[in-house]
Amino acid sequence: MGTDSRCRERDPDLAVVPGGGARHRGVHHARLARFAQGAGDSFLELLAVLAPVECVCCGSEDSALCGTCARHLRxxxxxxxxxxxxxxxxxxxxxxxxxxxxxxxxxxxxxxxxxxxxxxxxxxxxxxxxxxxxxxxxxxxxxxxxxxxxxxxxxxxxxxxxxxxxxxxxxxxxxxxxxxxxxxxxxxxxxxxxxxxxxxxxxxxxxxxxxxxxxxxxxxxxxxxxxxxxxxxxxxxxxxxxxxxxxxxxxxxxxxxxxxxxxxxxxxxxxxxxxxxxxxxxxxxxxxxxxx
Ligand SMILES: [Zn+2]
Known part of the structure; x- marks a missing residue:
């Protein structure tokens, strides 16, 4: 893929990322962006499944669907x-x-x-x-x-x-x-x-x-x-x-x-x-x- 050089330029280990503060999950997001660039939307979707998630209904953390919302759905x-x-x-x-x-x-x-x-x-x-x-x-x-x-x-x-x-x-x-x-x-x-x-x-x-x-x-x-x-x-x-x-x-x-x-x-x-x-x-x- 022709994206190797672009990926290297954006690699946080090789270059200082402007504005790369200590925000929670910031590194994670940078990686997501880097991968997505080379591999397209479907890969991003796969990563979204693997990455930490929030309840899609109420936004409470650490579960794609929290217990309460799952009960409502059922x-x-x-x-x-x-x-x-x-x-x-x-x-x-x-x-x-x-x-x-x-x-x-x-x-x-x-x-x-x-x-x-x-x-x-x-x-x-x-x-x-x-x-x-x-x-x-x-x-x-x-x-x-x-x-x-x-x-x-x-x-x-x-x-x-x-x-x-x-x-x-x-x-x-x-x-x-x-x-x-x-x-x-x-x-x-x-x-x-x-x-x-x-x-x-x-x-x-x-x-x-x-x-x-x-x-x-x-x-x-x-x-x-x-x-x-x-x-x-x-x-x-x-x-x-x-x-x-x-x-x-x-x-x-x-x-x-x-x-x-x-x-x-x-x-x-x-x-x-x-x-x-x-x-x-x-x-x-x-x-x-x-x-x-
Ligand atoms: Zn919920």
């Missing part, structure tokens, strides 16, 4: 609920449900803050709190889920390049390692097609839905593996539902029987719309029967 995710009623892309104009969705919790407070930090600030340790919450939602949705294929929604190519990881894949992988999804298969079958599906931020609902359509496809090597299988789509956050609808379309096109979806968190419905009326948090009965 409480927010203790009662999964049906959430498709607040996602316009998952309903027809007359209100018929196109895709039932179970959400672990509402996207707010500690859950929103932890999820944001996990996704964008590289706070990988938060997976230890977020993964169990996703697991609870999945088990609530599919019961024992024997034979169900869990199909994670892929990150957009741009998001993956930026973060270097896919949040949903990471959470599901953790649950599998902990054997928290017994009898279920993890089918990493979807990928984003290059092109228009990426970069939906700031787009209106209609434009977002148009961009996302046709943006996912089943991996070539996975073609056939979903044929006739009961599938549940898994994503981190539900907003309009356009992404879940597209994932369901791609899985159905590959022969999968889409029973519904599970998300960790659902954003609040737009003002004026009612929250779901506390219906059963399970996906419809067909989820279990289709599978037999």
């Amino acid at each position: 409480l927010l995710c203790s009662r999964p609920f049906r959430a498709e009623g607040q996602a316009p892309a998952l309903l027809t104009v007359d209100g018929t449900v196109l895709l039932p969705v179970v959400a672990g919790g509402h996207y707010r407070d500690e859950l929103a803050q932890a999820l944001l930090s996990f996704k964008h600030l590289g706070q990988g340790r938060l997976a230890s709190v977020l993964a169990p919450a996703l697991g609870t939602a999945i088990r609530s949705a599919v019961g024992d889920g024997e034979g169900i294929c869990l199909v994670p929604v892929p990150s957009s190519n741009a998001a993956f390049r930026r973060r270097g990881f896919s949040p949903v894949h990471l959470l599901l992988g953790r649950l599998r390692r902990l054997d928290a999804l017994p009898g279920m298969h993890l089918a990493d079958a979807l990928k984003t097609a290059p092109g228009p599906g990426n970069g939906q931020k700031g787009l209106g609902r209609g434009e977002r839905a148009r961009r996302v359509r046709g943006s996912m496809t089943v991996r070539l090597l996975r073609k056939g593996s979903l044929e006739g299988r009961a599938c549940v789509i898994v994503d981190d956050v539900l907003t309009t539902g356009a992404t879940l609808a597209e994932a369901a379309r791609a899985v159905s096109a590959a022969g999968g029987v889409v029973c519904g979806a599970v998300v960790l968190a659902a954003t609040r419905p737009p003002a004026g719309r009612d929250l779901p009326t506390g219906g059963p948090a399970a996906l419809p009965e067909s989820t279990q029967t289709k599978n037999k």
Whole structure:
């Protein structure tokens, strides 16, 4: 790498760093900056995981999520609920449900803050709190889920390049390692097609839905593996539902029987719309029967 000489110039052992006082963690920050210069953002994210941290919610020291905030988060995710009623892309104009969705919790407070930090600030340790919450939602949705294929929604190519990881894949992988999804298969079958599906931020609902359509496809090597299988789509956050609808379309096109979806968190419905009326948090009965 061509950064060697630059690094040496900035090495505090070889040159006096101006303003390098005795501030706590000052040396640490200098090292961070030096490394980041040569190795880019993903390395910085990795270091952020290894470096001393503060609670991402309340700022108390020495833990990515303090005990109190972790308890609040678990409480927010203790009662999964049906959430498709607040996602316009998952309903027809007359209100018929196109895709039932179970959400672990509402996207707010500690859950929103932890999820944001996990996704964008590289706070990988938060997976230890977020993964169990996703697991609870999945088990609530599919019961024992024997034979169900869990199909994670892929990150957009741009998001993956930026973060270097896919949040949903990471959470599901953790649950599998902990054997928290017994009898279920993890089918990493979807990928984003290059092109228009990426970069939906700031787009209106209609434009977002148009961009996302046709943006996912089943991996070539996975073609056939979903044929006739009961599938549940898994994503981190539900907003309009356009992404879940597209994932369901791609899985159905590959022969999968889409029973519904599970998300960790659902954003609040737009003002004026009612929250779901506390219906059963399970996906419809067909989820279990289709599978037999
Ligand atoms: Zn806290």
